[in-house]
Amino acid sequence: ETGVTQSPTHLIKTRGQQVTLRCSSQSGHNTVSWYQQALGQGPQFIFQYYREEENGRGNFPPRFSGLQFPNYSSELNVNALELDDSALYLCASSKTQETQYFGPGTRLLVL
Amino acid sequence: AQKITQTQPGMFVQEKEAVTLDCTYDTSDPSYGLFWYKQPSSGEMIFLIYQGSYDQQNATEGRYSLNFQKARKSANLVISASQLGDSAMYFCAMREGSVSNYGGSQGNLIFGKGTKLSVKP
Numbered sequence: 611e612t613g614v615t616q617s618p619t620h621l622i623k624t625r626g627q628q629v630t631l632r633c634s635s636q637s638g639h640n641t642v643s644w645y646q647q648a649l650g651q652g653p654q655f656i657f658q659y660y661r662e663e664e665n666g667r668g669n670f671p672p673r674f675s676g677l678q679f680p681n682y683s684s685e686l687n688v689n690a691l692e693l694d695d696s697a698l699y700l701c702a703s704s705k706t707q708e709t710q711y712f713g714p715g716t717r718l719l720v721l
Numbered sequence: 722a723q724k725i726t727q728t729q730p731g732m733f734v735q736e737k738e739a740v741t742l743d744c745t746y747d748t749s750d751p752s753y754g755l756f757w758y759k760q761p762s763s764g765e766m767i768f769l770i771y772q773g774s775y776d777q778q779n780a781t782e783g784r785y786s787l788n789f790q791k792a793r794k795s796a797n798l799v800i801s802a803s804q805l806g807d808s809a810m811y812f813c814a815m816r817e818g819s820v821s822n823y824g825g826s827q828g829n830l831i832f833g834k835g836t837k838l839s840v841k842p
Contacts, residue, residue: 643829652725652812652832653766666829698764702830709756710830712766 614703614713622719623691631686631716633701641665642684643710644676647698659684696720724748725813725833733839734803741788742798742836744813753817755796756830757787760810769811772796803840810835 615634623629635642641660645653655668659678673689682703688695696719702710726745734740746755757769772780772787780787788797800807814830 645830645832650834652814652834653830655829655831658829668829700764700766702766709768709771711768712758715764717764 614701614711616699616701616713616716618716619714620717620719622721624721625691625693627691627720628687628689629691629718631688631699631701631718633684633686633703633713635682635684635701635703636711639703639705639711640682641704642678642682643702643704644684644686645700645702646670646695647700647715648694649697653700656686691720693720723833724831725815727813727833727836729836730834731837731839733841734800736805736840736842737802739799739801740803740838742800742811742813742838744796744798744833746794746796746813746815748794748815748817750817753815755787755789756814756816757785757796757798758812758814758832759807760812760835762809766812770798800838805840805842808838808840810837 614636617632643658644656647653656670657667658665662678675687678684698715698717700712700715702712704710724747753774755772758766759769760766770780770782770785770787772789779789784801786799812835813833816830
């Protein structure tokens, strides 16, 4: 059984740029959630996708957007990057309402 | 008000001893789940243990057990026989029960700020 994978592992961008992060969910999982973890903090929920539709959203502005594909993989897009967007971005997959399993994360640095 | 509170920023434990990591939660939803995750320095969140709000018995998974006291709204993690590899950040998280318009469930996790556990040889 393949676990959750994320790409890239590390990324450096400059303020104002756009970034796309990718996540492949664990086999058999139909729900993908994205979290932002700032240094020294717990993860904060960004949004969740279920059956290719956004299924809930945390307190993040619209410049954070996402997609889920028919194979349940997902993308997180962030436009107009700000310095405070520097964080570890974690993707988690699950079967509906069951335990979420996380990927290794993407470390984003915005300069 | 914080929904998940972890009051211990850091904890030290001697190898082979047991350690308890504290977690209190706040919710008015009768249906919820409580989770503990381990995060090594590599960054990946590793699922350890789950307790449902209606579960009658405390959850156990190998060396991990969850001391669930519903009336006190606490869900402490107990690690028995600590090992050097247990050194990591530990996060308590809660998922409140709700159903979205799509029929799926809004199962987003709310995390605490974490406890850094250091195991001494």
